[in-house]
Amino acid sequence: MNGKVQPEEWVHFIERIVAEEQLIQASFSAPRRKEEDTPVKLTVRPIKLKNGLFYQFERHQSNKVFHENITPEQVGEQLQSVMEQYKQALFKITDADVQVLANKKGKLSLITHSKVSKRENIPQEHNRNKTYVLPEGEPVPFLFALGVMNAEGxxxxxxxxxxxxxxxxxxxxxxxxxxxxxxxxxxxxxxxxxxxxxxxxxxxxxxxxxxxxxxxxxxxxxxxxxxxxxxxxxxxxxxxxxxxxxxxxxxxxxxxxxxxxxxxxxxxxxxxxxxxxxxxxxxxxxxxxxxxxxxxxxxxxxxxxxxxxxxxxxxxxxxxxxxxxxxxxxxxxxxxxxxxxxxxxxxxxxxxxxxxxxxxxxxxxxxxxxxxxxxxxxxxxxxxxxx
Known part of the structure; x- marks a missing residue:
C-alpha cells in the first residue's frame, strides 16, 4: 500500500494489524496543532499483563511521560483517533515498516517499506522487565522495617x-x-x-x-x-x-x-x-x-x-x-x-x-x-x- 489512501482503507489497515496482532510499535510525532494537551510524541506497543494482551500508550508531554494501557478491543479506534492529532507516524509491523503522512487537509498517505527482516511480535512481559523506582534486590530500610523485604533486599x-x-x-x-x-x-x-x-x-x-x-x-x-x-x-x-x-x-x-x-x-x-x-x-x-x-x-x-x-x-x-x-x-x-x-x-x-x-x-x-x-x-x- 503506497500513496494516498481513502478513509476506509486506513481503517482497514488498522483493523488488520490489530486483528492479526502484527503491530510491534507505532510512533506518532509532529503534532498538527500546538495545543497544551497534545503530547509531542506518542509511542504505542503491545505488552503482556497477567490478565492478557494490552497496548501501552506512552505519551511525552511537558517534560513528563504518561502511560495508559488499552485493550485490543479499544486500540483500533484509539489509533485512528490519535492520527488525527499528528502529521506523521511510523508503524512497525511484523513484515514491514509503514510510514503514515497527513497533509494540511488531513488526507493520509501510506508508504510501505517491505525490505525488512521478518520480525516476531512478542509483547513485552510488563512486570518481568519493569524497572521499579525501588528495585528488588537493593535493601531499603523502611521496607525491611515494614516486613516487605528481608535484610538482603x-x-x-x-x-x-x-x-x-x-x-x-x-x-x-x-x-x-x-x-x-x-x-x-x-x-x-x-x-x-x-x-x-x-x-x-x-x-x-x-x-x-x-x-x-x-x-x-x-x-x-x-x-x-x-x-x-x-x-x-x-x-x-x-x-x-x-x-x-x-x-x-x-x-x-x-x-x-x-x-x-x-x-x-x-x-x-x-x-x-x-x-x-x-x-x-x-x-x-x-x-x-x-x-x-x-x-x-x-x-x-x-x-x-x-x-x-x-x-x-x-x-x-x-x-x-x-x-x-x-x-x-x-x-x-x-x-x-x-x-x-x-x-x-x-x-x-x-x-x-x-x-x-x-x-x-x-x-x-x-x-x-x-x-x-x-x-x-x-x-x-x-x-x-x-x-
Whole structure:
C-alpha cells in the first residue's frame, strides 16, 4: 500500500494489524496543532499483563511521560483517533515498516517499506522487565522495617503485591515531581494514612532519593496505628515525617499545603480531603477513593431504571459517577485531572487513582455546563458542592 489512501482503507489497515496482532510499535510525532494537551510524541506497543494482551500508550508531554494501557478491543479506534492529532507516524509491523503522512487537509498517505527482516511480535512481559523506582534486590530500610523485604533486599513472597503497589504509587508521584514548588520546603499531608506503607515510601522518594526539603504529616483515626508509625519514623531518624491522630474534616493548623494524598478514605471523607486540598491550593492531589455510598442513595433517573434496579450494578455505577463528579469539580477548581489504574483489578475493585495538578486558569464554561447537565440528569447533590 503506497500513496494516498481513502478513509476506509486506513481503517482497514488498522483493523488488520490489530486483528492479526502484527503491530510491534507505532510512533506518532509532529503534532498538527500546538495545543497544551497534545503530547509531542506518542509511542504505542503491545505488552503482556497477567490478565492478557494490552497496548501501552506512552505519551511525552511537558517534560513528563504518561502511560495508559488499552485493550485490543479499544486500540483500533484509539489509533485512528490519535492520527488525527499528528502529521506523521511510523508503524512497525511484523513484515514491514509503514510510514503514515497527513497533509494540511488531513488526507493520509501510506508508504510501505517491505525490505525488512521478518520480525516476531512478542509483547513485552510488563512486570518481568519493569524497572521499579525501588528495585528488588537493593535493601531499603523502611521496607525491611515494614516486613516487605528481608535484610538482603529480597521481597517477601507474601508481600510482593504490596511491593508492586508501592512502586506503582511512586511512579505516579515521580510523574508530578516537576509540578511541585522548588522555591520553598514542601509540606505534604497524607489523610487516612493507615499503616503508612505509602507515606514512608513517599518520604523515601522525595527526601532520601530526590533530596528535596520536605515535611510529611500522616493523619489517621487509629491511635495504635499512629503510635507504631511514629515509632518507626523515630527509628529511621526521619525527623520531618510525623504522624497525628485526627479526623480529616477537623484538621487545622496549615494555611498552605503543597501535596495532599488520600488513599482509601471512606465515602465522603475523600471529598472532605479534596476540599481541604482545593482550599490550600495544593499543587498536587493524589486520591484513591474507597467505599462510596453518598450518591448511591441519591441517584434518581427513570431512563436508567434497567440499570439502577439491580443493586450491584447501581453500586458500581454510583462509584463511577462519584469519581467522575470529583474529577470534574477538581477541573473546575483549576486542576488538570486524570483518572488512572492504581493496581490490577484482580487485587481490588477500588483501583482508580485521581491525580490532579494545579494548572493555568482557562475558560471552563463549557466544562461547567457539561458537568451541570450530567449532575442534574442524575438528580444528585454532591458533598463537595454542599460544603
Amino acid at each position: 529480597r521481597v517477601i513472597k507474601a508481600k510482593y503485591d504490596k511491593f508492586r503497589q508501592i512502586n506503582r504509587f511512586l511512579e505516579m508521584v515521580s510523574d508530578v515531581i516537576p509540578d511541585l514548588p522548588r522555591d520553598k520546603p514542601l509540606t505534604i499531608v497524607d489523610f487516612g494514612c493507615g499503616k503508612s506503607y505509602l507515606t514512608f515510601a513517599l518520604y523515601h522518594l522525595l527526601a532520601i532519593k530526590e533530596k528535596l526539603p520536605v515535611r510529611i504529616i500522616g493523619l489517621d483515626l487509629k491511635q495504635d496505628v499512629i503510635e507504631t508509625c511514629s515509632k518507626l519514623a523515630r527509628e529511621l531518624e526521619w525527623d520531618n515525617l510525623t504522624f497525628s491522630v485526627g479526623d480529616i474534616s477537623n484538621f487545622e493548623g496549615y494555611t498552605s499545603v503543597d501535596m495532599v494524598v488520600t488513599l482509601h478514605a471512606c465515602d465522603t471523607a475523600t471529598d472532605a480531603a479534596l476540599l481541604k486540598a482545593i482550599g490550600w491550593e495544593a499543587s498536587v492531589i493524589l486520591s484513591v477513593p474507597c467505599c462510596q455510598h453518598e450518591l448511591f442513595r441519591q441517584i434518581s433517573q427513570p431512563i436508567l431504571k434497567p440499570l439502577l434496579k439491580h443493586g450491584i450494578l447501581k453500586e458500581r455505577f454510583s462509584a463511577l459517577v462519584t469519581d467522575a463528579i470529583r474529577a470534574n469539580l477538581l477541573e473546575l477548581a483549576g486542576y488538570r485531572t486524570q483518572l488512572l489504574e492504581f493496581i490490577d483489578m484482580e487485587h481490588t475493585p477500588k483501583n482508580i487513582l485521581i491525580r490532579a495538578v494545579k494548572a493555568r486558569k482557562t475558560d471552563l464554561e463549557e466544562v461547567k455546563q457539561e458537568y451541570v447537565k450530567f449532575r442534574d440528569f442524575l438528580g444528585v447533590s454532591p458533598f463537595m458542592e454542599k460544603q
